[in-house]
Amino acid sequence: MSEVKEVLELSHAVRRAWIRSTRFKVGAALSSFVLLLAILGPLVAPYPSEGMGAVPPTAAERTGRPPSFEFPMGTDNLGRDVLSRVLMGARLALIQITTVVAASLAIGLVVGVLAAYYRGPIEVALNYLTEVFLALPAIVMALALRLALGQGFHTLLFSLILSWWPWYARASFVYARSVVEMDYVLLARLAGVPDRVVLLRHVLWNILQPVLVQAITDLGSVLLEASAINFLGLGLKPDEPDWGIIAQNGFKYITSMPWISLFPGLFILLTALGFSLLGDALREELDPRLRRRWKLWF
Amino acid sequence: MPLSLSYLVKRVAWSITVIVGVVVLSYLIIILSPGDPAVKWAGHPRGPGAAKAVEQARKELGLDQPLHTQILNFLRMVFTGDLGLSIAYRQPVYDVLWRNLAATLELLLVAYAIGVPLGSFLGVFAALRRGKRVDGVLQAIGTVFANTPTFWLGLAIFMALLPSGFTAYGRVNVSLALSTGFYTITGLYLLDALLQLNFPVFVDALVRLLPPALAVAAYPVGVCLRIGRTLMADALLEEYVRAAAAWGVKRRTIVWRYAFRAALPGLVQVSGLAFAYSLVDAMVVEYVFGREGLGRLLYDAVSVNDFRLAIGLLVIVAAFYLIVNTLADIAQALIDPRVRL
């Protein structure tokens, strides 16, 4: 019963936000734009192969062209069309952030809920684990894994997941603890309903809503961290069409070809902004106190 | 108000146990990832001396002993401040780290000295005008600031300064520092220059520090603006704000002495959490602005396969995170009279 209500409330909130909140609309527009690019990227990019890293045969005549009608975002140091590079990057960006958030969410929920449900040593151990990983920002994690596992997609994903899950674990622990202490959960436990059922039906479902809203905002934050890691050369390989990588490549030419870094950075900003706005608008819709009209009345 | 010893001890003890966990974790990364741990610890040595270096590393880590002995051994190394010589610089890892931590810290502190008050003030301002156009604009600014890739912002600031002929590169003009007899005491150049009453170096260091600090400050501005607004909006709905208004307390007093005072502990906590995040930002911005600091160490550690330096960084960053958050917690306790110490 209560789970149905939660989900309903979330979908209500989405509907309300869609009607009332400009922020939600802007956020939805931005994120669906990026999603669209991710799907259509190869179709709309003028030079898909250059987007994937191929140096054109005419490289010598094309290097370092500033933005023009022919190349709206200019060309890079090897004469590749930056627009194509950026467009092809959308898919990679979305794959990175959704994988990271989904995996972190899964780990975090399990750890948080278990810690909240079982008290004693399990709680202490899981919370301790959470704290340890919380103390390690993704970037140093990436450094260690880069040395241990080498460069590549797996290093990037592992370092991000390892540093993001504790946030969800912490949040779901707090929510789950309050749910666990509610009467109906206590009653269910007393009535001998198996732990598995209580955990899934009552606890997990009830905390899903706020954690999900947080996850939407985090999609943007993860992109910021991922691109910082890629920018520092700790993550993906240098010919991948990743926005952070392209910006890194352009950084070497920042004074002579600033457009190489400018545009991928802009896309990172817009994408992160899109998800952040979506999350914010939803959160505000779900908090009745913040929905009310307000002015400085005294 | 005296801070209760037991609270302090408990908080610090917890942080230390977490650090122990971080050290164990980093040891597991060395041990469990593919490849010979001794080779990794020795920094993939090359040349005919390699075998000897690897043997030395094997001895240092005690790889022939059972795992728990190894871990204890490693813990002792970390906590006695002996992580061996850095592969990249052939100097003790901790020496290198301390030298560079100061540079990063200086950048962070200045960024926070700008970012937190500015963000909080704007947050209060937005909360007071909740629902108005100003609020919308400020919230948009906050969201954009909190979501701008810092390296990109650094690049943008950097490029914006280029046409002016002013380049905020490095930490201080070396020629200037030398000719004025500047020397380092704490490693925080601004402080050192002040201590020596060396104003030219102070001005030079400050001017070079401000552009990267602004880039780093964007995130705390954004976060404090958003959080400050929320906390302040909540505080303005409190019963005691209503009561104070009914008793005729002036608006300004209510806003700052009642409502903002209530938002303060939350802001302190969030700033503490954000501080650790900004450490990462600072490392990236340092790289963009060619400053010394942990960011460059990170970069170097990768290019030389310097596992010792990497572990040192891991421990330092985690310790830094925990110290800042412990301090934030203690500060929060100090400024909240309800917390029994």
Added chain:
Amino acid sequence: MVLAVASRNLSIGYEELDSVVWAVKNVSLEIERGSAFCLAGESGCGKSTLGSAIAGILPPHAVTKGVLLVNGKSVINGEVRDYEGVRGRRVTYIPQNPGSSLSPYLKIGGQFYHVLKSVHGLEKREAFAKARDYLRKVELNPDDVLERYPHELSGGMQQRAAIALALSTGAELLVADEPTSALDAHLRLQIVELLRKLREENGLTLIFISHDLLLASALCEKSAVMYAGRIVEIGDTRRIMEAPAHPYTRMLIGAIPRLGDKRPLRSYPGEPPRPGEEKVGCPFYDRCPSSIAKCTREKPSLVPVGDGRYVECWLYA
């Protein structure tokens, strides 16, 4: 003579998602200076909203219609609200829950200072001296209280401190919003005694908001009983207590346990309408034991029943 409070057709509502929920409906009221007046009713009847309107602390999402005058100054006029120079100067307020109505971050002395500095422009030393006077008036030892934070005080001390703060403004109209509801029974009587004493000493006008008519009768000459945002009966407190006219008043009084009275407590079925729920006829008819057919169709209005009493019920129309 200027009335302490006068309202005409005053309605106050709260903006919710897409609608306005009216908490006070079409209330007209006059309270004389120097009198003690009780607003009684169950929770949710609008009495606190009315009190807040008088004290000038309606939340920003409140909407208003009609007119409200405090000491002759128009504070609510249609949608316009203007409490400039009213709060703390002409009207002051004793909160319902002293625990959450004193800032937890300021010592009591500091809270006095901010109030006195704002209202009278006093400096710290003067403010503290004055604070001591008022704390003594509410029978607190200033030395125990001034340097303490609210959470270090007991509930009763907190409420006394809050009363002292309210009084220290020097305003002559005092709105006390259920000042005793958060307290134990014996503390309740102490506070009521204190209020009576203070009122007599300082010649205050007191608006006492309570769900407890018995308590009100110990303090107030006149009372108004509210139900679902409307005043259903108004008049001399003692007379109302002795001979309640409206069926709802009867119900309220009947629900008060009395010492030595062996009659079983009468209870009425049902609950008051939920906020936002509008009824065509009398809002009380479904709980009313003496409802007639007309009650379901038309709303009654206040009619005089003699002795300065008014009742809103078809039984008296």
Added chain:
Amino acid sequence: MRRGVLLAGIVAAVVAAAVLAYFFVYLPSQQRGKIKVVVYAYLDRITGIDPSIEDDTGIPVIGVVYETLVRYDPATGDVVPVLAESWEHSEDGTLWTLRLRRGVVFHDGTPFNSTAVKLSIERAKGIYEKFGRGSGYIWSSVEEVEIVDEYTVNIRLSYPTRLDLMAAAIYSAYIFSPSALAKAGVDSPLDPELESWFNQGNDAGSGPYYIEYYSPESEVRLRKFEKWWGWSLVNNPDAPDVVVIKIMTDPLSQYNGLLAEEVHIASSVPRANVGDLASRGFKVLNVTLFHNYLLLFNIRRYPTNITSFRLAVIHAIPWEELVQVALRGFGRVGKGLIPHGFPGYDERLAYKYDLTLAREYLQESGVPKGTTIEFVYQGEYEENEAFAQLLKSRLAEIGITVELKPLPWIAVKDAGKAVWEDADRAPHLIISDWWPTIPSPYEFLALLHSTNTEWNWAGYNNAEFDELLDKAYELEGEDYELALQLYARAQKMVFDEGVAVNLWDEVRPFVVSSRVDLPEDALNPLYIYVIRFELVKVRD
């Protein structure tokens, strides 16, 4: 309010004090004791400064702080005296007599004499033989160093070599003061403690500058050594008093350092910015270094074990485009294996970019289209990265897929060496950037010597080639011309087989601020990155 006034007063007072101090303390001090500072931006952090061991990025420091017995002159291809004033050798070339310069003192005031020479050579040789570290192999022919008197040394060789060329080596040929042993508290010159003493920032050299401050990841500060023997010879009153070697690992930071007037000489500005700097009034010295980038093929792994496949790849290298696009003009198309101007250079050994030919070779090799090959290179170098992506794109056109593996330098080396243990684990293509320790063709050709398993990343093992090389090396001391002919034959052999090709020779634009005068002879293509600061003039 009053507090506000007070605060404003304090701020005003501090600002006033700062302004006053600026005008009355700082400006006069500037005019009074102006010291001449040169800041040299260098790309790599310093890996060490032990004069006998360091064989990597410590060169700009040790090359200034220490001196060798002789110095190589690229213009004549011969050596000029430094610490040794003259030398002669016996008929058979196995006994060399060196006469040392008199009146030379080390930085700590101890005199330079034959003991120092004996100790320095024996330490470099000994450490190489015992620990395999450093470039002490240059002394491998030395049998004995014999002190004749204070300023005369006899060096006995086991086989004839050009000892004068060896003594001009860029690494492990530096002379340090014997007093270092006592200071480091060691008895034996081979004690590892001595190395760590050096690496703490201590020096025991005799060069024109000594180390004042040493922080290998950020900067090394050198101060003028007033008692250097050569000041009267160079006659340069404008030489810098202080030299700061500033580590700026990022080319862009060097560019910015120049603009910010913080850096006076930059070794590695982004190539794209050199033109811009020149137009801003900076002087650009393009030095063609003996530093080249060799592409090595793994000849023990399919398909690079097939000669025609290797030739197919080589013909898909866009030579001109490479220089134009990847190097932005700062490089010369590589010829053979040896860089321009170096002994043994042969400009006839060149391949052309010809995709048609490349396709023919590919067909001949029988390697199917769509085959993937691995390409390892050092990722930090912008030009390597650009070349790699360029080559990948061109090979894609003839149907060969390239998997790019940019690695840090040390990992590149591991990958390269693996060819001897497990050729299938080693990459098909690998770039080795190389600069010589001594001015001999051997330095480059030995990269394919079968006994050089450390650096022979091709896995090339050809007895005929090895023999030619060894013979030539031993002939250098006796018959230099004949030796060069043998080297030429060896070079042509591996070039035709396509085992390795020199992709490009580095042209390094040193950019110099207008405040500083950097004469061309202060730079030497052999002593890469070493600047002879004693010849540099600082203007006011």
